[in-house]
Every structure is written in structure tokens, then in C-alpha cells.
Amino acid sequence: EVQLLESGGGLVQPGGSLRLSCAASGFTFNIYAMSWVRQAPGKGLEWVSTISGSGGATYYVDSVKGRFTISRDNSKNTLYLQMNSLRAEDTAVYYCAKDRLVVRDLGEFDYWGQGTLVTVSS
């Protein structure tokens, strides 16, 4: 059974940093691209970032480029999102999600974690 378990969310002041983690199990982690998708309170879904299975390719939405870094440790089956220079508009539930296909880095997401809430406020 595929499981994705996020952690690391919390309350942080504007300009602060936070690192999210997503522990994966139940599938061959190192052959699938993984992504972060966020959802601001009461709002829709927003793709944030994707990393290829090997970790060699990364992709970001413009609003987080230069501030967020996606990474993975395939020996630990864990995905990360390092978030720096946080802003109020980054407040959201952050989901990690698994790409459905091995052959594409950027596709549809067939498994999602339960989400972790990041609140940026003074």
C-alpha cells in the first residue's frame, strides 16, 4: 500500500524558514518523480515543485523560485521542501504527491499525503 506522510509544518514568522518532509512507502521511490502541491485556506490547488526520480531535474512555480528548494533522499525514501524567505502568501496546506507514470516527470498525481499546514504570520 502506497503511503505518503508529510511532516514539518507549523507557524513561522515572515522571512523565516521551514523544511517539510514526506516519508514514502509501498512503492519503488527512486523511479518516480515527486511533487509538492499547496492549498491556501479556502482556496484551490497550486502546484509548487517537482523533482525527478533521480533528483537530477527540478521544476518550480515562479512564485517560489529562489526561495524554495525541493530535494530527495532515495536511500531514505524521503522527499523534502526547504522553504526560505517565507511570506504570508505561502500560508497553505502542503501536500506531497507521487507522479503516476515512471516515464514522465510532470504529469498527474495518483497518490497524495494527508498534508501539513504551514502558517506564515507574525
Next chain:
Amino acid sequence: DIQMTQSPSSLSASVGDRVTITCRASQSISSYLNWYQQKPGKAPNLLIYAASSLQGGVPSRFSGSGSGTDFTLTISSLQPEDFATYYCQQSYSTPLTFGGGTKVQIK
């Protein structure tokens, strides 16, 4: 960036109704269109990928159609567990983008 526009933003329907949700892309995305269902407090769930392929475990009352810029999600006979918010998502190019969502409510 490719903009995804869903309509309607909300609808009210009864159990047993046929429901259709529309998603329009700001440029052609071929068939790189996916649909998700999200219930309150839960993560999204993939229903349809590649415009018309049913994800495993999803009931056959859900179907998708379209290509290019115009797509539809149809629920042939609405069930109580289908009351939720539905999102389309394009996977044609980065940034990956979602529609604004369609909330399906009980009439």
C-alpha cells in the same frame, strides 16, 4: 502559463442526477488533462487522467472527454459520496496548473 477555467464554480444537484463540469484551457493541451475529487479536509483523489482514462478503483459513473482546449467531466448518476469539489489540471507544460474548482452541493 496555461490558464485553466472551470465552469460552473458551484452547482446544486440531486442524487441520481447527471452532472457535467467543464474545463477550458487557455491554449491547446492535447489530451494532457486530469480530474481530481477533493472532499473537505482531505487530499485530492485522481479520477481521470489523459482526458478520458479512468483511474483504477474509480467508479464507472465518472467519465471524461475532450481534447485541445475544451474538456468535460461527467458523473452519470450522482451518488451521496460524490458531493465534493472537483478540479481539472493540465500536465502539458510547466507550470502545472489547476482550474479553480467546481463545488458540487446537495440540492
